[in-house]
Amino acid sequence: MSNQAFPPALDALVEQFARLPGVGRKSAQRMAFFVLGLPDQQVETFAQALLTAKREIHRCPVCQNFSEGDGPCALCRSSRRDGSTVCVVAEARDVAALERGQEYRGLYHVLHGVISPMNHVGPDDLAVKELLARVGQGQIREVIMATNPDTEGEATAMYLSRLLKPFGVTVTRLAYGVPVGGHLEFADDATLARALEGRREM
Ligand SMILES: [Zn+2]
Numbered sequence: 001m002s003n004q005a006f007p008p009a010l011d012a013l014v015e016q017f018a019r020l021p022g023v024g025r026k027s028a029q030r031m032a033f034f035v036l037g038l039p040d041q042q043v044e045t046f047a048q049a050l051l052t053a054k055r056e057i058h059r060c061p062v063c064q065n066f067s068e069g070d071g072p073c074a075l076c077r078s079s080r081r082d083g084s085t086v087c088v089v090a091e092a093r094d095v096a097a098l099e100r101g102q103e104y105r106g107l108y109h110v111l112h113g114v115i116s117p118m119n120h121v122g123p124d125d126l127a128v129k130e131l132l133a134r135v136g137q138g139q140i141r142e143v144i145m146a147t148n149p150d151t152e153g154e155a156t157a158m159y160l161s162r163l164l165k166p167f168g169v170t171v172t173r174l175a176y177g178v179p180v181g182g183h184l185e186f187a188d189d190a191t192l193a194r195a196l197e198g199r200r201e202m
Contacts, residue, residue, distance in 0.1 A: 010036070062134065064110045064127040066092050075107065082106045084141040088131065088160065090114045090148060094184045098146070101189040104196055106144070109134065114147055114156040123159065131160070135167045142170045144199055148183050149174075161202040172199040 006014070010032060017028035035043060057066050060073035063086075067073035075081060075095075085106030089095055095108050111126040135143065143164055147153035161171040175198030187195070 059110075059127075063108045064112065064130055065095055065108060080105075083139055085144065086131075086134070086140050086142070087144040087146050088157075089146045089184070090153065090156070091185075094146065097185045097187065098192060098196075101192045101196075103189075103193040106142075109143075111147070111156070114152040115159060116152045126156075128160070128163070132163060132167075135164060135169055140169055142172060144196070145171065145173045145202065146184065150183075157202070171202045173202050174199050 013032040013035065014025075014028045017023055017031040018025055020028075023031070035046070038046075056068050058068075058070065059065070060067040060076055062072045062076040065073055065075070071077075082105045086109050087098065087104060087106055088109045088111060089098070090111050090113060092110050092112075095110060098104050098108075109127065109131050111128065111131075113121050113126050115121060115123060115126070131143075134140065143160075145157035145161060147156050157173055161173075164171050174195040184192070
């Protein structure tokens with residue numbers, strides 16, 4: 001949807017902003033005008049940050065969380081973490097939420113989404129086979145399902161728990177705590193700590 005009133009380069013910029021999640025046409029235009037008003041140097045820095053992040057940030061080969069450089073991330077490398085417990089979360093931002101609480105001492109596994117037939121997201125689109133390979137190595141004793149307590153989060157947890165049972169690991173689910181239909185990243189630290197503490201076997 002191009003706008004005759006805009007020169008093509010401006011149209012193209014609006015187009016890119018409009019691709020961002022939660023950004024509508026109007027907001028995209030506001031952002032584009034904002035960028036045009038910035039000093040060259042700041043626009044340069046902004047563009048460079050996009051390219052650098054995309055180039056430098058990879059998925060940790062162990063937990064699949066975003067990590068800079070090659071090899072396992074700092075959390076997976078840390079000798080102070082309990083490698084026998086893995087907490088499965090939907091998104092990288094959920095790791096940040098749980099780490100804020102400083103309660104959890106185990107490792108993580110980031111799925112990068114949840115199973116959602118409505119949005120055409122199946123297990124193959126998520127870091128599921130990486131989780132199975134990890135658990136298959138035998139050091140993990142407990143897998144904590146920490147997907148959100150909404151329909152898709154619950155279904156994903158159930159699905160994974162069924163896949164994991166044959167490995168002989170204990171699969172637990174966070175005790176909520178976290179309001180039903182709520183999101184991990186918005187839970188306060190005390191609620192998250194209680195949810196972890198009260199986790200129950202699936
Ligand atoms: Zn990692």
